Amino acid sequence: MPSHDFTVTNLGKASIPSPIALSKRSDDLMANYVSDDEMIIYDVQAVPGQPVSYARQELIEKAGPREYIYYDPSKVRAGILTCGGLCPGLNDVIRAVVMTLWHQYGVRSIAGIRFGYRGLLPQFGYDTIDLDPSFVGEIHRRGGTILGSSRGGGEKIEELVDSIERMNLSLFFTIGGDGTQRGACRIAEEIERRRLKTAVVGIPKTIDNDLSFIQKSFGFETAVGKAVEAVAGAHVEAHDAVNGIGIVKVMGRESGFIAAHTALGNNDVNYVLIPEVPFDFDGERGLLKHLRERLARRNHAVIVIAEGAGQEHLAASALTDASGNKKPGDIGIFLKERIADYFKGEGIEVNIKYIDPSYIIRSTPSNPNDSIYCTRLGNNAVHAAMAGKTKVLISLINNTFVHIPMNLAVSKRNRIDPESPLWRDVIQATGQPALLKN
């Protein structure tokens, strides 16, 4: 296993006593400050009798409130934005950041930046929102993000940092995925170049659960819960029709985590198709023949497909639009039509019920467990930023909240290993062949 460098960047020496009253003793029933020296290991696998030693950069720094902080809270101005597609829990994170800044540190100047990075670009003309506890008090009961969101904009590093300077932000919180944090990383580098004193702290958002070093992304469980509901509907529709086939398309452009967990959470799924495991439609061991045999035997079937699965099939059949450009299709629709055509050709009546619950899933409020998780991510993001940490993401590793350098997390996608226990359990739960390939 490659060794990673988990070294966290600090803006400077934290020398201001924290306004949070915690203990330094361990026998007084009161929580203690967390020190930069508290560290955990990443990989828990071990071989008996084999001694291991970890260099400091191989260990991960624990998150939490420090005894000394970097900023004078009375002078802090914080900014926060949300980018990309909606995900359950965004408002919980925003709320936690504001509440912790306000109630724990006494920060009184918190700017909500509208519609992602766009809100920092003057040409769009968006005003910021002044955030305070009364504004954010109830927002976690609502899905989406009260700040609004958009994609893109994160590549205009110079302009974004100009705005950050103009707004005089000491803390800059970015809630977003891969692209957003890649942008945040470059923003932090430009900030360093300009010798500004702005901490850039990210809370990683990926409804697909596919960021590296993010063992569990917020909103993921809520998303799976909603997807399970949709599959329950597909099952009923398929089961109660003559040769019913229920198809549910779920999120997952590069990874099939939602699809896999949905199948495990719902015992009615017969096929799961994900980007990590290629499949054939035709041929002896292809999906269509297997499906036909299942219908003959059981009269119904349920298929869950991740949006990024089977892209090789799509590519081959991409439509060409008026201007002659290839227009990428939708694998769910494509699958539905391939199945319909196949059974039409075979002269077999089927009733296909196609469900795309993506927006219903994305816009749902977080469930209580995700809500707790978001709250603690937000709390720890503030502790990190106030202590002068920068270019870090907050993550939960081995049940411990930690600081992960941004560049590490965005360097590589987290994907399902087809040889992992997770995929093994999916295969066993669905009863599908390990490979639908010729």
Add this chain to the structure above:
Amino acid sequence: MPSHDFTVTNLGKASIPSPIALSKRSDDLMANYVSDDEMIIYDVQAVPGQPVSYARQELIEKAGPREYIYYDPSKVRAGILTCGGLCPGLNDVIRAVVMTLWHQYGVRSIAGIRFGYRGLLPQFGYDTIDLDPSFVGEIHRRGGTILGSSRGGGEKIEELVDSIERMNLSLFFTIGGDGTQRGACRIAEEIERRRLKTAVVGIPKTIDNDLSFIQKSFGFETAVGKAVEAVAGAHVEAHDAVNGIGIVKVMGRESGFIAAHTALGNNDVNYVLIPEVPFDFDGERGLLKHLRERLARRNHAVIVIAEGAGQEHLAASALTDASGNKKPGDIGIFLKERIADYFKGEGIEVNIKYIDPSYIIRSTPSNPNDSIYCTRLGNNAVHAAMAGKTKVLISLINNTFVHIPMNLAVSKRNRIDPESPLWRDVIQATGQPALLKN
């Protein structure tokens, strides 16, 4: 107002004492049998001082257990089937019919017919299911219909009645909509012609709530509740994006009841489009211009459209398939594309989020209120059939369970009157113009 003939058909004189022990006195805290002479009026509007008199056929017979029944329960064989699209509550009705037959009347032979009318046609080769309390005990917790369903088959009257004869059914319960009950009506007539003694009793199913003399169809409230959830998602998606437009397509081929109630149950809808009220896309007072103005003012909009709305637009643009046949489109997709094209033409960025929750709605289990309603519909269907009533549907009119002749209910669709208080309240709730027409 035209006068209707509510006369109910009886197979013959009911002379067997009911096995249900009820009272005939009105002061003993115990419920009484219902008599054929208990009747209610349909139209509750009245003019002071103007005397009215009702002929017997103008009044509606109350449903409920009769003191004397037509069949000897020990010799009864009942059959039950479900037809058409899924609808919340089907299993509750099946359950109530079986429970009442079994526990109240002691009937021990109940055949569940598979996949609608098909299950009666020998060429499909479906076996029936023996239904009893243990089989149906928990089915109401599951959406759909444990009997399975299909469309069509109800036109093969001769063959269907041959099967009913062969199966020796005394009671025949049809759970289905318009087409199903039209078939049931003709089946009952053929049964009469053959001088069989089979009671045909229908429980009207229409998720669109569009059967005449059915003031509230079962499953409708559950459907609206689920549609409201989908709209809440569309609102969040629209609101939190730049010029977000949420579109939710709901059921309603000929009537907009689900769309209208969804808008009232959710205060986030800005436009409701239904089959009963035509609209223009283009022009000064058309939808697109109004929508553009709203986006300029509010940055987002939510549209609910019934699947049967705007068919004139679809017709005009229908695709022609390979064989040269016109292929009717989907108004939801059509609306989405018209809006996308329009704003592209105007050079305005919009983010359209399209949700089609139909199968999620149809397959959901009934909510408790619908469950109660289904139970009581099923109970009363059995009381009617055991008393020898035939060619009747069970309905709730003016808060009273009644018998409605099948031919009356299927003679005409129930549609939203655009001049009614219901539509008035929708217009006021959405703020849309009364007419989006030039």
Add this chain to the structure above:
Amino acid sequence: MPSHDFTVTNLGKASIPSPIALSKRSDDLMANYVSDDEMIIYDVQAVPGQPVSYARQELIEKAGPREYIYYDPSKVRAGILTCGGLCPGLNDVIRAVVMTLWHQYGVRSIAGIRFGYRGLLPQFGYDTIDLDPSFVGEIHRRGGTILGSSRGGGEKIEELVDSIERMNLSLFFTIGGDGTQRGACRIAEEIERRRLKTAVVGIPKTIDNDLSFIQKSFGFETAVGKAVEAVAGAHVEAHDAVNGIGIVKVMGRESGFIAAHTALGNNDVNYVLIPEVPFDFDGERGLLKHLRERLARRNHAVIVIAEGAGQEHLAASALTDASGNKKPGDIGIFLKERIADYFKGEGIEVNIKYIDPSYIIRSTPSNPNDSIYCTRLGNNAVHAAMAGKTKVLISLINNTFVHIPMNLAVSKRNRIDPESPLWRDVIQATGQPALLKN
């Protein structure tokens, strides 16, 4: 059947044209104004051939927007309060009243009165809240009442009307039950005596569904839905234990509507005990012996009891507190202890699981169907008040929104008739004896 006087009181002639643009024609796809002459009958039972004639006061006036109104909207000041125990839908009603006043009539001065009648009594010192669309926009997603509520205070008529005068209220909306509307009625009379021009319009609230001429109270369905959930839990707890007995106490001080509907909505209830039907604990036909036999046969039982049931037993055993006062007990706890003692005496192990979900039910937000109902009640309350109607409640009778004189509605409780189809269906669903009496 006694004849009722449904005559509505008008403050004076409505001569100001309504700012709501409706139609007066019936062929233009646009809704029309409602006239005071549009009336409906109350009792829908009829005898063929028997002529009936209704005096005006025997008919019920339809609710809805009038062509001419009594108040100049620009001068109107409205007040609204909520009294008594919480009930799902209170915030929906408040919201609808504010929205209709503001958007339909252009009223800009709306005072939210805090904590019921108390908020009008100077000695409590509560400020009012200025209500507008932005304040009430999202309140329907939250249970309870944003105005706060309290009991009592409605008997201080003089002081209350003093405040109404001082606040210069033209419209006074009271959302509350029996006691609240009785107070409102006397307030309206005092207003009349003082020749003030304040319209008093009530929206009847009774989670128990026990107000006369209120065929369905708002929040009732939501309450039943939540009670059904609690009973599902009680059933699981009872079923999975050795001789498990689940007891669920629900609301219903004088009527058993919630208990009865909960039993119908949940097929797991074996006994329903309500105030309208007395029962014995002991004796051959009493509850305890029947329960013992059921446990011997089935190993578990579920009992739903309304809080007002069996008061005769409680009275007999009331505790005497320190001051020698009789302290009325809680029938749920009493039932639980009587059952425990009985089986202890019999030497039979039982596992009793007692659930009191009252506050969980009362504080829940309304479901979509209730939300729609509340919205329309609130709309119509405003139409009535603006037209100068006073001393009226808004109700839904025979599917029509109407005006009911306050004094009629509070004159008598609505209770379950043990001889009605509703109770008959409960008895049949539970399988309990019609009477648990010796």
Add this chain to the structure above:
Amino acid sequence: MPSHDFTVTNLGKASIPSPIALSKRSDDLMANYVSDDEMIIYDVQAVPGQPVSYARQELIEKAGPREYIYYDPSKVRAGILTCGGLCPGLNDVIRAVVMTLWHQYGVRSIAGIRFGYRGLLPQFGYDTIDLDPSFVGEIHRRGGTILGSSRGGGEKIEELVDSIERMNLSLFFTIGGDGTQRGACRIAEEIERRRLKTAVVGIPKTIDNDLSFIQKSFGFETAVGKAVEAVAGAHVEAHDAVNGIGIVKVMGRESGFIAAHTALGNNDVNYVLIPEVPFDFDGERGLLKHLRERLARRNHAVIVIAEGAGQEHLAASALTDASGNKKPGDIGIFLKERIADYFKGEGIEVNIKYIDPSYIIRSTPSNPNDSIYCTRLGNNAVHAAMAGKTKVLISLINNTFVHIPMNLAVSKRNRIDPESPLWRDVIQATGQPALLKN
């Protein structure tokens, strides 16, 4: 930190090839068998530069399907039971055990033992249930345990093992808590003594999340989710009343995990009282004075109390029953009464709303995430047992399914460390003082 001995007991050499077709290569997109040599470390804390070495017994064995198993599946007879209070997910675990035995290993003889250990004791006379996929197919949609449960019986080791011998069980699965697994441990020892070949594998159940080495107990998240709902109700009730105080009592006899997470999942909690942190009622820094000040400031308060909190107060005031025995009270009721008395004494009106949602929480079906977790626990329990592991529990440690020796897990309770980040975050979320002690 003390070193633990994680050595797993094997019944003997596993030499029968597994019927599960997995791969032994790591580049074929197919999952591999798990080997006994795959191990993980427990404590993830580390100090840079300090070499560590783990003896085999300090490492934890991974769970999962082995290449060779101990039993011939065709000869296996399995037994499964559930003990103690209900907990969401029991049926999911039962279902997973049956499904994995049947479909993966081909085991055809699976006995469901009724009502916990009682079901093994002849004097109770309970028959077992034959479990197969059709019986367990839908049970996960229902709360509770289809096997029934009871407390106690686990101390009759001799008799229990007699029954296990008589029933000829090769695999014995125990789903239960502390006491259950302590019993299972002694049963396994007696089995060893008798030289039987029965594998005893436990799936740890603790709704309170308080078993050692069980980082997350199944059903816990679902329980917290339901508790959060109850607290939301308490908040509405408290907030909307004059000086409203909402009290919610939740499970947690020895640990406050549910209470703590409920407070984090619901931002409306002002005080959390747990067994691990003592508190005073009276005095300058006691709960009552603090509460009075909060009411003066905010008019309402919400308290969450774990059932095991404040036992010292209860003990002092325990009631003495008729026979002179001390009768332990209920801390929720006690708290409610202490608060009522205090404010009565102070002459301050308060409105206390007390909610005890315990049975509603316990009987609820698992949410999808818990359902997935239960499924995988059940799968791995079967893999362990078939491989001949005994006296082990299945647990998830550092995101890895593992085998934990039973005696380790039952040796000590898992409790909240008041100095931990979890409790720190609770204190910060509620705003309560770190200690309500004088």
